Amino acid sequence: MRQHKPEKSEISIVDIAEALGVSAATVSRALNDNPRISEATRKRVKEKAEELGYRHNSMASSLRNKRSNIIGMIVPRISMYFHAIFITALQNRLQDEGYSLMICQSNDSESIEQKLASTLYSSRVDALVVSLALYTENYKHFEGFTKQNIPLIFYDRVPTKDFDAHIIKGDDYRGGLLAGNHLVETGCTKVAYISGPLSCSIYKERTEGFFHALGKANIKLNKKWCFYQELTAENAWNSLRQIFAEKDKPDGIFASNDTTALAAVEFAREQGIKIPDDLKIIGYSNDPRASIISPPVTTIDQHPVEMASRVAQKLIDLLKDRSLRAINHTQEIVPVTLVRRMTT
Template identity: 50%
Template sequence: MEAKKNKKEKNSIHEIAAALHLSPATISRVLNNHPHVHEATRSKVMAMIKKRGYKRNLIASSLRTNKTHTIGLIVPRISMYFHTEVITAIQNQLHAQGYNLVICQSNDQLEMEKDLTRMLYASRVDGVIASCTLFTTNFDHFDILVRNNIPVIFYDRVPMKPYPACIIKGDDVRGSYLAVSHLLELGAKRIAFINGPLSCNLYVDRYAGFEKAMMQYNVPIHKEAVFYHELNQENARRSLHKLFKKPPFPDALFAANDITALTALQFAKERGIAVPGKLRIVGYSNDPRTSITSPSVTTVNQFPGRTGRVIVRELLKLLKEPGQVKTDQLPVITPVELIRRMST
């Protein structure tokens, strides 16, 4: 019993401070990644912690500080390329700042998203990052976080009405405009558009960019060649069958995600439709598969790594000054870029 007690004492903050002739407060600042600590001191403390095998009591620490150093993240599907890259960037950035990340998947189900939000609140996370389901139009389930001064950041799929949270979104109007303008500059006259449901801000904005380009080039929009649905292979093939059932056929296709664009490429090969000779195709998101297909697919790069870093930057600001977000605060817009490849 005495041996166990001695071992515990040697591993305490006070024992480590005494061994290094530093104050316990300095040891605590190092453990909490406080910015105002000299690197030489930080290195010396971390070396001693490693030598002694010190393990911090996170539960006791959180009770003292009312902070868990844990952030919750809700995404529609972890398997989606864009979110995979964003998650990696967020986790790496947060880990460097001493935060843990709890990753949750809503499966694009609103009730699951609500349950996960309640769970993260009950788990006493310090902040929540969320990209919502395609069908989230009411964001009241996040109110419990806002009321308790837990910072909320929405990214990618975000509220379309004012909400007291930080909003980070890609420049989807511009991305879509660049994609469609590219097709029009190449001489396309009848552009089909397979879009996502308009319950989601992404697809409202991507339609706005499509419409802007078509109007600017004075090319008519054929309503029968514009589709709105969840963007998966099955739905894409249904829309493609309708587009090519009878003439006039489209000479270009803008797909609001890369899965749809890749499905269109496969469909064209099956039908003997030359790409880009008879059909030009543009996707959205720069999924790695678009660069290795034959032909490679023109797409819009959303810079997911940069998006993840911007999310963490804004979150750290809110963690230092909670409650500073206003309902009418402008969103943070991340850039996009058209990547021209052989499908156009």
């Protein structure tokens, strides 16, 4: 049976100090390996701390230091492959530097995103890393961070209008261009396009790149075959049904994410459309599912680990050197690559 503890509040450095007959300041310095403390005392302090079961109180030291060692993060959803990989890579890197990540999901809702920004702001995160919700076009909820000079980095889905923050994004224009070129090169002349909403930077740029590629090849896009919507499997099916309802049918589809591309493959299978002979499909993100379905789907790899590594570096630089925060905000673009598989 466990004794019910008499709610004795926890061991603090003061308790250690008293037990050792030294001052709390000495204990604090000893625990932090401050060179002003003698080796002997440092050892005694650490042993006593261990013995008493002392645990550091990061609230107190955060308050005093005005740094929480916590980095806030807002992503649409962690279940998206790209973000899951990104987060893991970022977290591993930041862990080494002594930072913890507070990961929040906006569920692609702008209002949730606003609330989260405000909560993280109050929580005194040392920095904020954000990938925007699908329809966020107003960035006021991030202004507090820039005003207080708290490092703010957007990645992947970044503000479309000028906004004062660091940006690290994939080369979505090029991704769209690669996809378009690839469809053209593989002989498509009548292409359909299922994109995310243009409020979101990545879809906007992919669209521009894609259109540019088609334009170069003198391919005109049928407006009826273009969709700009949330890229769920269900939406994809609806659009596909519309596209293939008419007599004239496309011979190529660019889907702006792999969920949609996968839906297209399944739709084609259901309809008895031959891939890639009758229809070529290209997706985006290199989601593992794209390589599992048959036929495996051609897609664009965004290199989430590389992106995370750049975000981590930028973050660490900004956190280490306050003076960097004054200078101009930077923008980095991470290359993308086409992964050709069996749907093209």
